[in-house]
Amino acid sequence: MTKLQSHGREPFEAVDRAPEAQAEGFATVRQAHESEMAEDYVELIAELIETRGEARPVEIAERLGVKPPTVTKNISRLKAAGLVRREPYRAIFLTQAGQDLAEICRRRHRVVVAFLLSLGIDEETAERDAEGIEHHVSQTTLEAFESRLNQK
Amino acid sequence: MTKLQSHGREPFEAVDRAPEAQAEGFATVRQAHESEMAEDYVELIAELIETRGEARPVEIAERLGVKPPTVTKNISRLKAAGLVRREPYRAIFLTQAGQDLAEICRRRHRVVVAFLLSLGIDEETAERDAEGIEHHVSQTTLEAFESRLNQK
């Protein structure tokens, strides 16, 4: 007892877990952050190619809200990772691996946004939150989002 | 037309947005990542104090899945940020600011987990996903999660 305190009611129970399970959770988050740059870039590159005909560093920089040198550096990392093909001073293309990853990411992004919208959240907020959330949604959770969308 | 393609149906529409709006979204994600370390630490420290009586670096390291020197360094950052009070080789305490932040984070964490559980997701997955998602959930979205939980 003494669970109904003065002001701060405890609406939902805390799950307590084994230290290793908790550690595994944090490790998963760190891993997600490692893939995040690549995912956001290939997703954006695919969209730019589709809607603008080509993907140029200036535009990538503008949409990501970073400076062009940051894009140059990251693109060369993507190239090293085999996701992107490109020659200096030219537009950027996705390799097959890059296209595959982009496809997965775009789909996941759309599902997350659609799910948030289905909760009544406004479009700006849905897009803003989805941009971060997408990288932390497991396959299981993604499927739960989808089935809610399909059933409604 | 040409919307029902061979294999890959397009279940949810893509929202297309102004470059600045998109950039703002990515900037929000970067900011969230800047606060993430502090949030996870104070949340964990509060839990350890509550359940174990005190918060010790070894245990923090074990639960975060990092090595002790990482904890030492990060704790001194939290101290510099005014979230933690502590003397070398002794247990770690939260300042009032630290307690306030911990309270907000713990509540948010519980809401996100409860929400995922309400979608039928298993406990392990819910906790794992929530650990990342929590940092990207706006006040608006958090409230949407809560009202779904309350109405059900």
Next chain:
DNA sequence: TAGATAAATTAGCCATGTCTAACTTTTTAC
């Protein structure tokens, strides 16, 4: 086609958050 403008790159800086190896301090057990 030359000169000006725009785009892209390079070089070098910085903060963050991780690590290992070595050292110091505290705690525990005898």
Next chain:
DNA sequence: GTAAAAAGTTAGACATGGCTAATTTATCTA
């Protein structure tokens, strides 16, 4: 009360992803 074990810190390294300033290359325009 001392020796061993455990906990904590320090020092120094590294990868990531930002930045600015300066330079190079490409594109546009007169």
